[in-house]
Amino acid sequence: MSIRLHQLVRRLLPASLAAVLLLSVPAVSAAGGVSAVSGSGSTAVSTAAQGLAQETAADYALFLKDKFGIAFGDAPTKGDFIAATAAALRLETGEDAETADGAEAAAAADDAVFDDVPASSVYYAAAAALYREGIISGGTVNPQAPLTAINAAQIAVKAAGLKELAYTYPADKADRTLAPFNLSAALLGLQGAQELAAAIDTGLVPADHYDLIRERGTATAEYAAVLLGKTLESRGAYKRYIGWVSDDNILNELLNAYQASVIVKAPELQAIGDRALEENLVTGYTIRDSRYESNFIDELTITYAHSDIRHALQLIALLRSEGIDAKVQYEPRTSAFVYLKEWGDPGESEYYEVRQIANGNYIEYAKEYELIFEFRNTADRDRFDAIILAYAKKNEDDQPGLIYGSWWQPLYYSNVRPAGDYRLIANNKLSDGRYYLESFSLIDQADDIAEAYSTDDPDITYSTYTFWVNAAFYRYLNGESK
Structure with a gap:
């Protein structure tokens, strides 16, 4: 979703280095309880006290x-x-x-x-x-x-x-x-x-x-x-998730999910999105696969988007250290945007693909992900915004005290408004049944994007709806850099 990230960071953390992060998780007792205690004084999650992390x-x-x-x-x-x-x-x-x-x-x-x-x-x-x-x-x-x-x-x-x-x-x-x-x-x-x-x-x-x-x-x-x-x-019709924040092996499961995922492709949808990109009707879009949908309870769910697996691993460990437990679903996605020719040769990578367009620029298709969290209660959900602002929101160059790869404008959102500074925006969505293309926008831009995504293909449907996004990303949609 964020162009600036791909301008500055052309390669993600190698898997071999990411694996080292598994050594730095909060200490876990033999009974499965997290022994770390957050600086805010909250009691860390104890799965021993809760019983095994499972559905009740x-x-x-x-x-x-x-x-x-x-x-x-x-x-x-x-x-x-x-x-x-x-x-x-x-x-x-x-x-x-x-x-x-x-x-x-x-x-x-x-x-x-x-x-x-x-x-x-x-x-x-x-x-x-x-x-x-x-x-x-x-x-x-x-x-x-x-x-x-x-x-x-x-x-x-x-x-x-x-x-x-x-x-x-x-x-x-x-x-x-x-x-x-x-x-x-x-x-x-x-x-x-x-x-x-x-x-x-x-x-x-x-x-x-x-x-x-x-x-x-x-x-x-x-x-x-x-x-x-x-x-x-x-029947595969319940929730989908790779584990709980409190699971002893959650970082390994997350890393495995990331390494097994690939750039998501949907040629028919991408043709529509690319046309809109080339005509400067949109600034970007993402492609997702409905088979990864979490099916979580909206009231308890926040979705967090990023591209770097090291950041994801540290975010899970951060939530553990803050005493928060939640189900975790990993969902791969492709982020598409225009890569300008003056930025230099985009090169090749397993983390992104590029296609040159008529004006000499490129459309880049980058491997990203979303972490979908279903919290145990709304109180934990409502703490998420403050935790991100404190430890994963960049406010100055070389800012200390942040987890790896923190963005100036992190992106996290919910269909139900959590407590904290969230703003209402629009999701503009094309679907072919299995795959879907999405562009987030200000609400007053939704009609223009609907026109940009118009298609005569009867197998592709368009829809738009509003949802709640964190304030930093809302500022990003308004053209602010921080």
């Missing part, structure tokens, strides 16, 4: 509510779970719904005869959608009945795409898993035992909810949310 029942419940509007009552029914599962899996529930099998599968839906769920029922569309996917069977559904913990697990293992695994279980293997619960294939039937055993073995049913299985109890709202959240995880 509250995390799953918040995700389901935020993304799908799903919130289970205190005593969920089977119909509630069926409807929630269909919604979370984004299954088509209308009359024209089809699966990958096309018209044949749609016709099969017409044959989905339920003894107690007529077509007029509020549960019919969801039940038919799950029937088409082989998640529930026809016959008696009992949608108004209390949801049992066992039945919820049996539905979840099929919704998670694990039923083929389940049906490999011979009776004795299922019985070994179910023995601690005083259950067996003889009691549940072979298929029911296979499904429940696989749900337990694969972790869909977490250990802290085993008592509900053992007692043949009804499902709680918490249990239903965990099952559905883990179902989405198994």
Whole structure:
């Protein structure tokens, strides 16, 4: 996004030097707790006290509510779970719904005869959608009945795409898993035992909810949310992240993600962006791949952009030293801008590519990244701005006390306004379904950029929306150098 960075720094830190940074992380105890304490007096994160950094029942419940509007009552029914599962899996529930099998599968839906769920029922569309996917069977559904913990697990293992695994279980293997619960294939039937055993073995049913299985109890709202959240995880439809700030190996995971990433390319989108660059209609754009989207909760999320991996490693360690924990997603992106011919030969590098244009200048495509943080709470999110301003915002040449590679105008943003000095700007976005091109701008420039990005390609869509960016980058968009 920042042209000045690529004018001054033509090569990023070699991976061999970046790896040395792994030796300088805050001290971590054998239990996984960070022992460093920040200068501000805040207590550092202790994963030993929190338990392992992982999703909680509250995390799953918040995700389901935020993304799908799903919130289970205190005593969920089977119909509630069926409807929630269909919604979370984004299954088509209308009359024209089809699966990958096309018209044949749609016709099969017409044959989905339920003894107690007529077509007029509020549960019919969801039940038919799950029937088409082989998640529930026809016959008696009992949608108004209390949801049992066992039945919820049996539905979840099929919704998670694990039923083929389940049906490999011979009776004795299922019985070994179910023995601690005083259950067996003889009691549940072979298929029911296979499904429940696989749900337990694969972790869909977490250990802290085993008592509900053992007692043949009804499902709680918490249990239903965990099952559905883990179902989405198994389908790759939950959050995406490389780890937590508090993880002992997070710097290694971040470095591995960076080294495995490449310059993101989307020729059709770049052709539109390059045309706008050549005509001086925009000053730059980025290309991103939707497969890396974090799917984090907006209210808890801040995205931070940079190009130097050494800076990213130190930023993670800085957050640890300040007692902040968060999920971390690494997302590669390409930053495109005009490289003027008077700056000299741009050369070649694995970190950028160039293409000369008609006027003798170049368009440079540089390897960058975004770190997406989902904080544990809004209080930690709101501390981020002050931490960056203190330790990662350059205000003078050769300024001491900053992490490596700090920018004059760092870039970080959120869809929900955090506390701190944030300003509203526009994102101008082209998408082809998998890849998307973005240009950040002042709001009053959005119409001009929309015109610059106009295209007749029916497979490319344009959209614009506003979001909150840090004050330094807002000043950058207004032409200020610092």
